[in-house]
Amino acid sequence: MDEALAKKLRILADAAKYDASCSSSGAPKRTAGKGELGSTTGAGICHAYTPDGRCISLLKILLTNYCLFDCAYCVNRRSSNVSRAKFTVEEVVTLTVEFYKRNYIEGLFLSSGIIKSPDHTMELLTRVAKSLRRDHGFRGYIHLKSIPEASPWLIEEAGLYADRLSINVELPTEKSLETLAPEKNGAVIENAIQQIGERIVEAKAEKRRFSPAGQSTQVIVGADTTTDEALMRKSALLYGSFNLKRVYYSAFSPIPDGSTILPLKSPPLQREHRLYQGDWLLRYYGFTPDDVADATEDGMFALDVDPKLAWALKHRAHFPLDVNRADREWLLRVPGLGARAVDKIIRARRHTRLRLDDVARLTSGLKRARPFLIAADYHPGGGLTDRLDLRARLADPPKQLSLF
């Protein structure tokens, strides 16, 4: 690989890394036919982990980090003084194919700064995906970050080649967008998300290929004053009305050459973690947005207990629950019991009466679960469930999750 290309790769990987999503999941399983290269596995594969603990699944790069927009949180805003570079379509294709052949990656996650016009930029992104599929028989994963300001027909075309299209909401409120991302418009973003959503639903019904792994989005956390509750309600809306597959939460992180209107600070990683937990409660644990809101204090999740535990501590009257009798929906509310553990409990108790030792073999969260459940040989006694210091006993020891 020549040095000029390597230099571009360094700049344009650095410029792309603040996008949280790297997942290669959700595509229908497929394998390479004769003369083809690539497959998808359904759940996706993480090929490496960097010291930030995040997975490298896709080659996540920008086509270019030149950008006409001036979003304060973004390292690539036009007023930033970072080094700039631009790949050609062929260079991105070559990097993807060669990295893929060496089993470094699952595929490509391509995004771009806005150059010339949103349409021009979107066309370039689509050309990369098209060339991979057409000229190289590439069957690996392709995720295109769509440009919401691009004309609808260009987004439609992109969906023919990509496994996943995504558009970043970036900031949860119109007001924050106005202040921090003056060229962006919340309504335009929502329209584009809706358009993609409609096309995905239609294509599924008609058994055609259009962004088969669905669409995802990213919200930046900590750059504005939006509360966790507002973020969760926004996500519930995106999942419900817009049919999104994933909402990613990205703790606003220091960037080289920060903006004058948005001071830099350490990223709120623990908060980000709690938001993901809240998100899971919405998607897999039958929590309504109101339930999740109920797990917050003044709209914010506690940092030392997870949202499910916070909810249970507020609703102790519902507990303890008998693992041998309680409904699935209630077992899902027991802190420390994951959805998979709950399913195992329900399957096993058809054949046997579960004792505490049995439950211990089904979950790794028994310490948190104990005060909230009853087993064949175990009862926490009124005392434990209602103890005033229960929260303190179950809370995470204080620690700084971010650095070392």
Place this chain on the structure above:
Amino acid sequence: MREVDPMRSDASSAIALREGADLSGFRAAVRRLAAAGIPPERVIWSVGEAPGLFGAREPETEAPPLALPRGVGDLVTRVVPHRDPERYALLYTLVWRVLHGERRLLEVSSDPLVHRLERMAKAIARDLHKMHAFLRFRRVEGEEPERFVAWFEPDHHILEAAAPFFVGRFRSLHWTILTPEGSARWNTAELTFGPPGRREDAPAEDGFEAGWRDYYESTFNPARTNLAAMRAEMPKKYWRNLPETAAIPGLVRAAATRTETMIERVPRPAIKRDPVRAVAAMADQAPDSLEALNALIRRSEPLVPGATQAVLGEGPPGAAIAFVGEQPGDQEDRQGRPFVGPAGQLLSRAMAEAGIVRADAYLTNAVKHFKFEQRGKRRLHQNPTAGEVSHYRWWLERELDLVAPRLVVALGATAVLALAGRAIPVTRARGPAEFGRGYAGFITVHPSYLLRLPEGAKEEAYAAFVADLRRVGDLARTLAA
């Protein structure tokens, strides 16, 4: 429940299986043991004394297959590659219990044996997953066609289980995977297993590894350093075979300083001037003339299967009447012009009879490409689906905005769907219509419908179509006034 022969209940047996994951040997042994009614505590399992991977196994007496719940067979297959020497004994105990009254034992995940076997299966799944993830190919320099070799050290005996994944992924490549226990080779047609390899048998470097390390370093965010999370997913034991991990110590050392520097740095004003004009120009990207729109349509990929070229609308901008059909047909696709096939000719005739000058009207289609299926030499017209019609809707809307007719005529159901955004039965809605975009609308049948009618019905339908077109002409004149 299987009867245990009381005469044999005190028999015992020593079973020797080959090294590695001897699934077929284990299966045969289980069948014999179960048939002989030998309980697990009377079986002694050993590994390695039997002929090895590439030797012949001595013929064994065949016992009939056992009827086991599917999950049990699956679990056996998943656990056999585990390196724990107890695996066969544990699995046989499971089979025995399932055959002796605990048919649904696998559903009891809390049972200590099931729990242990599930954890072993999980360990195998993880080992497989990590092999799929962390194996790195290096290209053998100078060889054509290109050939790739990888060295990998799995925890368990999983080479055979792991190889199909690489076939499905790298089908068009020649590759070899070397492990301390055996090797796998793919030549784009056939997968073969061979003797163990050595690390030195794989190339020592690869032309893209430096670039990959660059990528690894650049994609790391120092402000989020979290070594525990990295190690949990990528344990150190894998590092020596991963080219990118050489970068880790340096990245970690510099992380804290890099982050502090970023936070403490005073924001600098932009060195470059604000590109005011470029930003303003950006908002103005939508095609502003029919030519620009047509150029865009022409260079876009068909959004339906088939189609040799885009068939664009035809007629003077500013035409009073625009006719919208379904999609180009065989003739239109060949000639690249709308309404030139049999249906188009019929439309021309009807227009002439109704007093509409075709050259003064604008003619286009809801879908700009011919969707067809090749059957021998014939290209059979296929109806566009609702989704495909919506794909093209944006172009049609923009096109009509630019032509700016006073009246838009929808010919047939597809045109109605495209213009109204929802399906409306043509027979019921025939006549003036509202499409909600600044121009008047009119709905009638598509001329190809007339061509398909049986002889007797044709004439009447054609007359009705001409009558519709007369109303269209009248309506356009009224709107002009």
